[in-house]
Amino acid sequence: MNDMRLIDRAVDMKDIKIAARDVQVYYGDNHAIKDVNVDIADKTVTAFIGPSGCGKSTFLRSLNRMNDTIDICRVEGNILLDGEDIYDKQVDPVQLRAKVGMVFQKPNPFPKSIYDNVAYGPRIHGLAKNKADLDEIVEKALRRGAIWDEVKDRLDKPGTGLSGGQQQRLCIARAVATEPEVLLMDEPCSALDPIATAQVEELIDELRENYSVVIVTHSMQQAARVSQKTAFFHLGNLVEYGETGQIFTNPVDPRTESYITGRIG
Amino acid sequence: MTDATNSGAQAPKTSLIAHDARTKKRNSAEKRFRAYGVTAIGIGLFFLTVLFYSILKSGLPAFTTTVLSVEFTMTQEQYDEAEGTMLKTAKYQGFFNDGLAAQLAETGVEVEYDAKTIERIAGKTGNLIRAHYQENPNTIGSPVTFDLPTSSRVNRYINGEFTKDEVEDSRFLEAADLDLVDVMLASGTIRTVFDWNFITGKDSGVDNPGGAGIGASVIGSFFMMLVVLVLSLPIGVAASIYLEEFAPKNRWTDLIEVNISNLAAVPSIVFGILGLAVFIQFMHLPQSAPLVGGLVLTLMTLPTIIISTRASLKAVPPSIRDAALGIGASKMQAVFHHVLPLAMPGILTGTIIGLAQALGETAPLLLIGMVGFVAREYPEGFIQGFVEPNSAMPAQIYTWASRADAGFYEKAWGGIIVLLAFLLTMNIIAIILRRRFERRW
Structure with missing residues (x-):
């Protein structure tokens, strides 16, 4: 977590969690993602950066088939999760999304109690045998979401009553409560103030121990702070993908350099 | 800064205090629009008030009814006598009229009337009286208060829908009957009561509006x-x-x-x-x-x-x-x-x-x-x-x-x-x- 020594950041070679091959995404006639090939490593934070409308969120949403909910959206190519094609006809997107959790741009807790927010996932997936089990899962998830101490005395209060940063951490806790393997985050800090952002970033760094985390962000500083790998998207193309240190200090592609130095985007 | 004399600027400076023509026009347009809105709401409220007033004025009398209230005692002999005759209900009606006459005499009424007048005011009362004693034979010999509904014409007269002068004598009502009604109203023999039958009752035939309920x-x-x-x-x-x-x-x-x-x-x-x-x-x-x-x-x-x-x-x-x-x-x-x-x-x-x-x-x-x-x-x-x-x-x-x-x-x-x-x-x-x-x- 030190911006000044990006080069020194150790990147071990980890197992590949998600492999995307020749992925194309269309919105009707609009070709939103073109020929994207990317390997996302396990127990690593991978950041997607790029100007608005470059397709990074679209690509992120195709990793857990959230794009299925959009009628006109069509995905081609292969996305493999642990070697299995997630767009295979036999794959149930619901089961996939239990494995690949998602945190959204705007904190979106359910208008229910804090406890029920976190317990909802485990309940529908049958992860808890009894109430005590469920209590334990909820506490563990809230601790991982780094929000347990703030809410432990008011678990029955509505989740919508928390502050923005707390809500987002609650949403992260809710996502990890279902024991996913991959956590997708779509600009999780864009609606938060700097202090809340710092808390969430710290949390993302901790989550790396257990999950493969993919984060879309508009803030290059944030990408530099939290990620080990960075992918730069531009106009639907994956321009450059590599270790964060290398992308920010020594980009290969001139477009990447223009973007991170602020000349485009 | 109220004057516009600064010649240094390219456009002439305008004052914030003195409105220019454009602003005036805009403001008056807004004022006019607000006036239209208030007028529209006012008209709406006016019609609503008129509607409610007329509904309540015409409808509230339906919830009340006027009854002819007579208290009298039927003895066992009278009962046996009435049950023994051919025209039972006529006999009962006679007893009712006697009871009414006694009640009116107590209050010192000096109006000429006959049995037909009572019939025009309260309808054929014998049926109701007999039905009461058939159902409650134990009340024979003790005083009973009968609240019998008056005819719809009497009801409407009491509600003020027409005056005595407007009455054309017919077999349903004669102007002279209303003198008796006035007297009975004054003495409390005819009373206005809340008509539960209107709310809980069934519909009646076409000739009996008094008994109709919703x-x-x-x-x-x-x-x-x-x-x-x-x-x-x-x-x-x-x-x-x-x-x-x-x-x-x-x-x-x-x-x-x-x-x-x-x-x-x-x-x-x-x-x-x-x-x-x-x-x-x-x-x-x-x-x-x-x-x-x-x-x-x-x-x-x-x-x-x-x-x-x-x-x-x-x-x-x-x-x-x-x-x-x-x-x-x-x-x-x-x-x-x-x-x-x-x-x-x-x-x-x-x-x-x-x-x-x-x-x-x-x-x-x-x-x-x-x-x-x-x-x-x-x-x-x-x-x-x-x-x-x-x-x-x-x-x-x-x-x-x-x-x-x-x-x-x-x-x-x-x-x-x-x-x-x-x-x-x-x-x-x-x-x-x-x-x-x-x-x-």
């Missing part, structure tokens, strides 16, 4: 609304959830959507003739039955419920759906666990508004025979409530309004008050439900 048709409306609620709520909500959340957006669903909106604008009499053709002529369901009325009104209410349900489903933010789907809920779980509870207040409000609309609907009931049916009986049981012929509140009002006897005129207005009271109650329930279940997100 109770039976309230029951008819109740059973109809039950049918409407049980059918249209699940069908409407299921249809809207499917269309809004699951159906693909293509030409067919667009077509369905347009048609639902059009159905909401179809005149209700069209649904009535559809009901006549399908439910009565084709399916041979009983005529004038609340079941058929309910089915027809269901057809009419469905578009309203579907449209309001879809609107409230649309109003649930998509982030809630994303959140549920994102942690691996199925589409159906997302809808039923999260979207539907949030849309519930809107759905309930829409349903109640739809029901209220159906409750006041008359035109479709014309065609399935509920208008004009004289609801003389209550249904015998719950099932019979659906299939036995009955009337409904608006149909009853329509029936009364078209009857010749002027006494029914005020009954019709009174019926409208009852109907409005029901509608108002339903709307208040809708508001309370909306307030209570409304959640923020």
